[in-house]
Amino acid sequence: MTELDAACQDLIAAGQILDHQGMGDFTRGHVSIRVPGRPEHFIMKPHSVGLDEITRENIVTFDLDGVLVAGTARQHSERYIHSEIFRARPDVNAVIHAHPAHAIAFSATGQQLRALNQGGAVFAGGLPVFTATMDLIRSPETGRAVAACLGPHKAVLMRGHGVAMAGASVQEAVVLCLMLEEAARIQLLASAAGLDDWAFPPDDVAALRDKLTRHEQYAINFDYLARKARNALR
Numbered sequence: 618m619t620e621l622d623a624a625c626q627d628l629i630a631a632g633q634i635l636d637h638q639g640m641g642d643f644t645r646g647h648v649s650i651r652v653p654g655r656p657e658h659f660i661m662k663p664h665s666v667g668l669d670e671i672t673r674e675n676i677v678t679f680d681l682d683g684v685l686v687a688g689t690a691r692q693h694s695e696r697y698i699h700s701e702i703f704r705a706r707p708d709v710n711a712v713i714h715a716h717p718a719h720a721i722a723f724s725a726t727g728q729q730l731r732a733l734n735q736g737g738a739v740f741a742g743g744l745p746v747f748t749a750t751m752d753l754i755r756s757p758e759t760g761r762a763v764a765a766c767l768g769p770h771k772a773v774l775m776r777g778h779g780v781a782m783a784g785a786s787v788q789e790a791v792v793l794c795l796m797l798e799e800a801a802r803i804q805l806l807a808s809a810a811g812l813d814d815w816a817f818p819p820d821d822v823a824a825l826r827d828k829l830t831r832h833e834q835y836a837i838n839f840d841y842l843a844r845k846a847r848n849a850l851r
């Protein structure tokens with residue numbers, strides 16, 4: 618198997634996981650992976666199919682201007698979220714854009730995400746919010762604005778729209794996407810119940826963050842979720 622074959626398999630598995638975990642919004646939401654050994658290109662889910670319907674045949678490949686370089690399926694107009702994050706962040710090898718309900722609801726609170734659970738510990742103090750528009754990101758200019766708002770972080774909340782995740786690997790992007798949604802859900806629940814301002818010491822939160830953000834953890838959990846999604850599709 619070539620490195621490109623493996624990346625395509627990972628893209629298909631990532632789509633199946635995201636759909637199985639409720640990250641789909643009709644056929645919206647997309648995932649991409651930088652082509653191994655060819656950093657100026659990335660493979661991506663096509664338009665008009667669900668996250669769980671990516672196949673080797675319908676995968677599309679783009680350059681960092683968002684111009685199609687391979688594939689015949691229809692292209693997502695929001696591919697500029699991906700192209701501009703890949704351009705701005707050489708350390709990023711996978712991007713996800715999705716519309717998860719709790720993250721969107723949380724984006725409307727104006728609150729900072731706090732370390733109320735383990736996922737919150739990963740993102741606390743490092744989750745910017747993009748507020749320039751709730752419209753689709755359909756141009757290189759707006760893609761650049763999202764990438765600029767993301768900065769050096771792993772995720773950006775897009776107020777009234779969704780999330781964009783930037784991972785060193787697709788395993789990281791997928792697992793963190795699910796952890797962010799759960800952290801947003803927990804903060805919404807705690808806020809509704811009456812959230813106080815007590816907090817664990819920053820060093821304690823940082824120690825947990827370090828343990829949760831190791832590639833081995835991402836790989837174990839990605840593989841587990843991939844098995845679970847495949848079994849559900851049978």
Ligand SMILES: [Zn+2]
Nearest residue numbers: 695714778779
């Ligand atoms: Zn969107």
